[in-house]
Amino acid sequence: MADSTDILTVKGLKAYYRMAYFGIDREVRAVDDITLSIRRNEVYGIAGESSSGKTSLIKVLAAAIRPPLEVVDGALTYRFGDIEIDPYKASSEEVNAIRWKHLSYIMQGSMSVLNPVRRIRHSFSDFAFQPMGVDKKTFWERTRAHLERLNLSPDILRAYPHELSGGMRQRVTIALATVCQPEFIIADEPTTALDVVVQKDVLAMIRDVQRQMGSSVVFVTHDMSVHANIADRIGIVYAGRLVEEGPTRTLFTAPKHPYTAHLVGSLPRIGDTTTKAALEGRPPNLADPPSGCRFHPRCPLAIDKCKTEVPPLETVGQSHRSACWRADEVKPLAPVAGQPAQVTP
Amino acid sequence: MTALLDVTAVSKRFAMGGILSRKQTDAVVDVSFTLASGTPEIFTIIGESGSGKTTLARMILGLEDPSDGQIVFEGSSAEERRNAARRLAFMRRVQPVFQNPFEAFNPLKQVERYLEATARTLLGLKDRTAIEDAMDGALQKVGLSYAEIKGRFPHELSGGQLQRVAIARALIPEPALLIADEPVSMVDASLRMSIVNLLRDLRDTFGVSVIYITHDLATAYYISDRIMIMQKGHVVEMGPARPVLETPQHPYSRLLKQSVLSTENAGQGVLEPADRSIARAAWENAGSGRLVEKPDGRMVRE
Numbered sequence: 001m002a003d004s005t006d007i008l009t010v011k012g013l014k015a016y017y018r019m020a021y022f023g024i025d026r027e028v029r030a031v032d033d034i035t036l037s038i039r040r041n042e043v044y045g046i047a048g049e050s051s052s053g054k055t056s057l058i059k060v061l062a063a064a065i066r067p068p069l070e071v072v073d074g075a076l077t078y079r080f081g082d083i084e085i086d087p088y089k090a091s092s093e094e095v096n097a098i099r100w101k102h103l104s105y106i107m108q109g110s111m112s113v114l115n116p117v118r119r120i121r122h123s124f125s126d127f128a129f130q131p132m133g134v135d136k137k138t139f140w141e142r143t144r145a146h147l148e149r150l151n152l153s154p155d156i157l158r159a160y161p162h163e164l165s166g167g168m169r170q171r172v173t174i175a176l177a178t179v180c181q182p183e184f185i186i187a188d189e190p191t192t193a194l195d196v197v198v199q200k201d202v203l204a205m206i207r208d209v210q211r212q213m214g215s216s217v218v219f220v221t222h223d224m225s226v227h228a229n230i231a232d233r234i235g236i237v238y239a240g241r242l243v244e245e246g247p248t249r250t251l252f253t254a255p256k257h258p259y260t261a262h263l264v265g266s267l268p269r270i271g272d273t274t275t276k277a278a279l280e281g282r283p284p285n286l287a288d289p290p291s292g293c294r295f296h297p298r299c300p301l302a303i304d305k306c307k308t309e310v311p312p313l314e315t316v317g318q319s320h321r322s323a324c325w326r327a328d329e330v331k332p333l334a335p336v337a338g339q340p341a342q343v344t345p
Numbered sequence: 346m347t348a349l350l351d352v353t354a355v356s357k358r359f360a361m362g363g364i365l366s367r368k369q370t371d372a373v374v375d376v377s378f379t380l381a382s383g384t385p386e387i388f389t390i391i392g393e394s395g396s397g398k399t400t401l402a403r404m405i406l407g408l409e410d411p412s413d414g415q416i417v418f419e420g421s422s423a424e425e426r427r428n429a430a431r432r433l434a435f436m437r438r439v440q441p442v443f444q445n446p447f448e449a450f451n452p453l454k455q456v457e458r459y460l461e462a463t464a465r466t467l468l469g470l471k472d473r474t475a476i477e478d479a480m481d482g483a484l485q486k487v488g489l490s491y492a493e494i495k496g497r498f499p500h501e502l503s504g505g506q507l508q509r510v511a512i513a514r515a516l517i518p519e520p521a522l523l524i525a526d527e528p529v530s531m532v533d534a535s536l537r538m539s540i541v542n543l544l545r546d547l548r549d550t551f552g553v554s555v556i557y558i559t560h561d562l563a564t565a566y567y568i569s570d571r572i573m574i575m576q577k578g579h580v581v582e583m584g585p586a587r588p589v590l591e592t593p594q595h596p597y598s599r600l601l602k603q604s605v606l607s608t609e610n611a612g613q614g615v616l617e618p619a620d621r622s623i624a625r626a627a628w629e630n631a632g633s634g635r636l637v638e639k640p641d642g643r644m645v646r647e
């Protein structure tokens with residue numbers, strides 16, 4: 001399975017929040033048996049509703065977990081040049097050596113990494129100077145050049161975070177995460193809090209920096225229209241499991257899981273006046289998830305088998321996997337992207 | 346017939362950094378629009394953060410006084426509502442919906458307490474069965490029931506249910522107008538559609554008018570009858586929602602539309618930032634000119 005084009009392979013990964021309340025053990029199975037690989041030079045989008053486990057999954061990938069979240073099973077291997085590392089089997093020195101330099105993680109709400117009482121340049125020197133491993137002069141030269149490449153004025157190094165707008169702070173955070181030219185960048189909802197105009201600019205910036213550096217980006221958001229515009233491939237997460245994965249265009253035009261069909265088909269669009277149904281039912285409780293296919297209580301195609309047997313994630317087309325007993329019968333709900341919608345007068 | 350809501354040349358200016366400071370922000374500048382009574386509609390206010398949407402909503406709710414202009418609701422102005430009884434009568438007719446369902450509810454309080462408080466203060470109910478009936482009636486309108494939420498705390502309900510409870514609370518006095526300030530900006534896509542579908546049902550089934558405040562053009566297109574686009578406190582374009590969003594005319598409206606992420610080219614990697622010249626035109630002349638009426642009934646600032 002290991003392919004030289006893969007920078008990360010994840011096998012059978014399980015990570016649970018384990019807590020004890022009044023002597024009763026409770027487990028939240030936020031990441032439950034995930035197998036996937038991320039290729040070099042691609043943007044891999046992770047989609048799913050809130051509380052489906054997106055943040056938990058990428059915290060595990062970023063080796064940034066803290067109790068009560070624990071990896072309980074599975075393996076995870078990064079390949080950076082000739083370094084091959086499983087952060088959960090390596091020493092903390094080895095893990096620290098890859099941070100920033102090879103692997104960087106833009107956390108949800110991450111604009112807070114910028115220290116509010118210090119100028120931006122201190123954030124750069126605190127986080128990036130040591131990993132870059134060059135002298136001060138070269139460090140600042142590279143930092144300025146990097147900012148310019150991202151259309152940011154090097155003057156912002158002198159600013160305090162509060163002097164910048166939200167969009168500008170998010171751009172600075174991305175510049176900081178990419179200044180050491182890491183091969184692997186993980187970003188959790190980096191544009192969710194931004195206004196539309198700024199959001200599009202920031203997405204374009206992420207796309208540009210990814211192309212310039214040829215790095216791999218794992219991009220998390222619940223917003224499918226963001227994925228449509230930035231991801232090369234998308235993995236759809238439902239209740240801690242990967243339920244479908246494939247090239248972005250394929251998931252939008254020919255989804256093979258009813259949940260994906262819903263996500264793609266319920267997007268309102270200017271020019272489309274058809275009624276869009278919301279997904280019925282409640283999001284599952286990950287401490288006590290539904291039996292069989294976790295989506296079955298909300299699935300329009302569910303049959304008896306779905307209630308008892310977990311559908312495996314199987315290949316259903318080129319680079320396309322789906323975990324559904326009735327994958328062949330899934331139809332896109334909406335007019336196929338690229339064709340104009342039926343407009344009722 | 347008197348209008349439901351008449352907003353005439355309303356402005357709001359905030360002094361920045363205290364009363365003695367000379368620095369001022371024009372949060373809302375010379376805004377006028379009317380909602381007719383008897384024809385419920387969804388009137389949407391669109392704009393990026395800082396464009397004055399919340400300030401305008403707060404003035405309509407009587408939580409903030411305009412610096413200039415007049416806001417008249419069903420024939421009475423804010424000055425005429427100074428006494429408690431008239432103020433109460435007004436609050437029965439116009440209700441806000443909180444922005445973020447997760448923040449609106451105290452985690453230590455059962456959610457029915459909020460509904461109960463509204464039934465007591467606005468309807469003056471004291472009898473337990475009457476209160477429960479009022480709560481159940483409002484919850485039924487949002488697809489829930491009192492039995493489903495009885496005794497529940499916020500963490501025991503999903504985000505979608507909480508947002509429905511927040512809307513049910515506002516419906517208790519059977520208002521004519523709901524003001525929903527960004528009710529979907531904090532929720533994910535499938536939940537978003539359940540909330541906007543609910544607002545649409547309230548209009549169609551119960552005749553409630555809604556002022557829907559958002560920066561999301563796609564849901565605005567989906568449910569609105571009319572829209573008003575604001576930039577830095579000024580209305581730049583206003584009119585029937587579909588034509589305005591299909592072919593926006595003001596540079597700022599065009600910039601907003603260009604920034605909407607389309608799914609037509611999903612996965613093709615075409616992600617162009619908005620056209621710089623449109624953006625420049627939009628910002629350079631922000632607020633200049635006056636609103637001019639167009640043949641299709643829209644108003645455009647030029």
Ligand SMILES: Nc1ncnc2c1ncn2[C@@H]1O[C@H](COP(=O)(O)OP(=O)(O)O)[C@@H](O)[C@H]1O
Pocket residue numbers: 017028030048049050051052053054055056057068286
């Ligand atoms: N620190 C924590 N302790 C216990 N449970 C948690 C914690 N953080 C998240 N969870 C639970 O893990 C599940 C997945 O959450 P998360 O990974 O944040 O989802 P997403 O990013 O998709 O919204 C949820 O059920 C959430 O309540």
Ligand SMILES: Nc1ncnc2c1ncn2[C@@H]1O[C@H](COP(=O)(O)OP(=O)(O)O)[C@@H](O)[C@H]1O
Pocket residue numbers: 359360361370371372392393394395396397398399400401
């Ligand atoms: N109480 C206040 N005091 C001073 N300035 C305010 C106050 N409320 C809002 N503003 C300013 O008014 C402008 C419009 O804000 P707001 O109405 O909240 O916009 P929106 O809801 O469209 O984001 C902003 O510049 C904001 O900083």
Ligand SMILES: [Mg+2]
Pocket residue numbers: 054055056108
């Ligand atoms: Mg998250």
Ligand SMILES: [Mg+2]
Pocket residue numbers: 398399400526
């Ligand atoms: Mg606001």
